Amino acid sequence: MTTPTTMPAQPSLAGKVALVAGASRGIGAVTARAFARAGAAVVLAARDQQALEQVADAIRADGGQALAVRTDVGDPASVERLVQQTLDTFGRLDAAFNNATDGPLPTPLAEIDPEEFDRAIRTNIRGTFLGMKYQIPAMLRSGGGAIVNMASLGGIQGVANLAGYVAGKAGIIGLTRVAALDYADQGIRVNVVAPGPILTYHLEEAGEEAQRRAGQSTPMRRVGQAEEVAATVLWLCSDQASFVTGITVPIDGGQSAGIKPPQMYRQGQPMEAGTS
Numbered sequence: 303m304t305t306p307t308t309m310p311a312q313p314s315l316a317g318k319v320a321l322v323a324g325a326s327r328g329i330g331a332v333t334a335r336a337f338a339r340a341g342a343a344v345v346l347a348a349r350d351q352q353a354l355e356q357v358a359d360a361i362r363a364d365g366g367q368a369l370a371v372r373t374d375v376g377d378p379a380s381v382e383r384l385v386q387q388t389l390d391t392f393g394r395l396d397a398a399f400n401n402a403t404d405g406p407l408p409t410p411l412a413e414i415d416p417e418e419f420d421r422a423i424r425t426n427i428r429g430t431f432l433g434m435k436y437q438i439p440a441m442l443r444s445g446g447g448a449i450v451n452m453a454s455l456g457g458i459q460g461v462a463n464l465a466g467y468v469a470g471k472a473g474i475i476g477l478t479r480v481a482a483l484d485y486a487d488q489g490i491r492v493n494v495v496a497p498g499p500i501l502t503y504h505l506e507e508a509g510e511e512a513q514r515r516a517g518q519s520t521p522m523r524r525v526g527q528a529e530e531v532a533a534t535v536l537w538l539c540s541d542q543a544s545f546v547t548g549i550t551v552p553i554d555g556g557q558s559a560g561i562k563p564p565q566m567y568r569q570g571q572p573m574e575a576g577t578s
Contacts, residue, residue, distance in 0.1 A: 312533065313540035316341030319392040320539065321384070323375055323433055324402035324452070326353035328502040332528040333399055333535050338366030340536055342397065345388045347373035367392075375402045375429030385436040395440040397539040400433040401452040402426075405467035419466040426470025427477065434481050438490060446489020448539040451478050455498040455554045471496075475550055482548030491547035493538045498554025500526045520555030521562040 320337040324330040326348035337344045338361040346354045346368060354370035361368040369391050374380040388395050404425035406418035430451050441447030456464060457471025475494050482492040498520060501513065517524040531553050537543055538551070552558040 312336065312340045312536055313542050314341055315397065315536070315540060318342040318396040319345070319388065319394050320397040320399070321345040321347065321388055321395060321437065322399045322401060323347045323373065323384075323429070324400075325357060326350045327357075328504075329452070329497070329500065329528045329531050330399070330401040331357045333401065333532040334368070335361055335364075335366075336529070336532040336536055337397070337399075337539075338364065338368065340540075343367035343392050344369070345384070345392070346370045347375070347384050348402070349374060375400075375433060376424040378432055378435075381429075381432040382436050385440050389440055389443075394444040395437060396444065396447045398433065398437045398441075398447070398449045399452070399535050399539075400430045400449065402429050403452060403454075403467075403470075405464065405470060408463040409465075410463055411465040414465055419469075422466030422470045423473070426467075427473035430474045430477055434477070434492070438481070438485060441490055442488060447491075448543070449481070449490070449492045450535045450538050451492070451494050453478075453494045453496045453550065455496050455552060455557055457494075458496055458550065458552065458558055478550070479548050486547055491538075491543070493543075493547060494550040495531060495534055495538070496550050496552045496554070496558075497526060497531050498552065498557045500528055500531060500553070502528055518564065520557050521559065522555035523564075524555065526553055526555060 320342040322330050322334040325334045325346035334344050334346055334357055344361060346358055348354050351372040358368035358370040371384050371387050373384045402425055405422035406414055434449060437449060451474050453474045454471040456468045457475050461468055478492050478494045513525060534551055534553055
C-alpha cells in the first residue's frame, strides 16, 4: 500500500477569488489553503467562527489573503450576505467550493428521526442550492467562473443506514447537472467531486483499525488524503478544465469501478474467484 508523498504542481489561480463553504476543518480547510497557495484570495465560510479564523490566520501567515465569514448555508440571508461580503472585499468571485455537509449518525431508515433527515437535506441539498443561487450571479458579473460541489461516493451508490446522507449527496449531483446545463453557455462551469474514504478528522478519531479497514475497502488498498481532493477541486476550478462541466469525479481509489477481492491475485497470477 502506497501513499503519495508529493502532489503535482497546482494550476495557477493568481488574481482569482475563491469561496469555500465548510472551510473550518477537514477537506474544506485543506482546499482553502490550496486555493491560497495557488494565488487566489480566499473567503472561508462555516458556522464555527473561531475555527474559521484559525484557518484564515494560517493562510495569512503564509502570505495569502483570507476573509472568514460565519455562515449558515441553509439560511438564504446568511448565504447572500456571504457572497456580498466577498464582492465588497475583493470585488469579484471566480471559484466556489460548496463543501458543507451534515447528516444523522448511521441508523436504519425507518428509525431515523424526521428532523434529523431534514437536517441532512437542509445542509446538503438546500445549502448547495443556496450557494449556487447567490454565487452564480456574482460570477456572471465578472464574465463567469467555476463551482465545485461536494458529494460523496454515497451519492453515486447506496450505503446502508445512511438514508439522509445518501439522499443529500445524490441530490447534490442532480442539482449540479442542472446548474451546469443552465449556465454552460454563459461562462460558468459546475462539477461535483465524490470522495470515498478520505483521512479526515472523522477517520482519524476512529483509530488505526478503522483506517486500515477503510483502506482495504478500496482497490488501491489505502485511504485517500484531503490534499488529493483539494488538488481535484483546484483543477476543476482552473483554466486547465475549461471544457469540463456537469461531471461527477469519484476520488475513491477505484471503489466506483467495482469490487476487487483481496485474494483475487497472488504473486501476479490470476486465480479463480472463490478459491484460496
